[in-house]
Amino acid sequence: QVQLVESGGGLVQAGGSLRLSCAASGRPFRNYDMGWFRQAPGKEREFVARISRSGGTIYYADSVKGRFTISRDNAKNTVYLQMNSLKPEDTAVYYCAADSNPTSTAVADEYDYWGQGTQVTVSS
Numbered sequence: 001q002v003q004l005v006e007s008g009g010g011l012v013q014a015g016g017s018l019r020l021s022c023a024a025s026g027r028p029f030r031n032y033d034m035g036w037f038r039q040a041p042g043k044e045r046e047f048v049a050r051i052s053r054s055g056g057t058i059y060y061a062d063s064v065k066g067r068f069t070i071s072r073d074n075a076k077n078t079v080y081l082q083m084n085s086l087k088p089e090d091t092a093v094y095y096c097a098a099d100s101n102p103t104s105t106a107v108a109d110e111y112d113y114w115g116q117g118t119q120v121t122v123s124s
Contacts, residue, residue, distance in 0.1 A: 002026040002098045002113040009094060009118030012086055016122070020081040022096030022115055029077040033099045036070060036081045037108055038092035038120075045095070047106035049081060059105055064090075086122045093117040 008020040022034070036048040049070040050059045058070055069082040079096055097111035104110040 002029075002032065004096050004098060004113055004115035006094065006096050006115045006118040009120045011121045011123065014086060014088055014122055014124050016086050017082070017084045018086065018120060020083065020094055020096075020118060020120075022079045022081075024077045024079070024098065030074045031100065032112075033102055033104070034070075034072060034079040035097045035099060035106075035111060036079075036094060037097060038090075038094045039117075040092040043092075045108050047108070048094070050099075050105055051079065052102065061106070083120070086120075088122045088124045091120060091122050093119050 003025045004022055006022045008018060012018055030053055033052050035050040037045050038048050039045040047061050048064055049068060051070045051072050055072050067085045072079040095117045096115045098113040099111045
């Protein structure tokens with residue numbers, strides 16, 4: 001089992017920044033690729049970003065490319081999502097997830113473990 005706890009969400013004005021953190025415990029963090037997803041009210045959960053277990057391979061959704069940066073610190077068992085130039089349409093609950101399969105990318109069902117989520121609200 002892997003336990004994931006997100007933090008760092010909040011209310012921010014459009015154009016502002018937030019940094020989300022996801023702390024992992026349980027099985028070795030370095031054995032998992034990590035992803036961030038988000039879910040807005042009435043919408044399906046959508047992929048945001050993914051980072052490989054070594055940190056060497058990163059993917060972003062087109063909607064956040066150039067504004068968001070995913071990173072990880074394997075010594076601290078933590079993955080981060082730096083969000084800049086936030087827009088009202090970024091408002092959602094943000095989830096981190098762990099994937100033991102190194103070949104998966106953006107499909108939520110393929111991730112093994114999920115955090116409880118943290119709310120991000122961007123006001124216009």
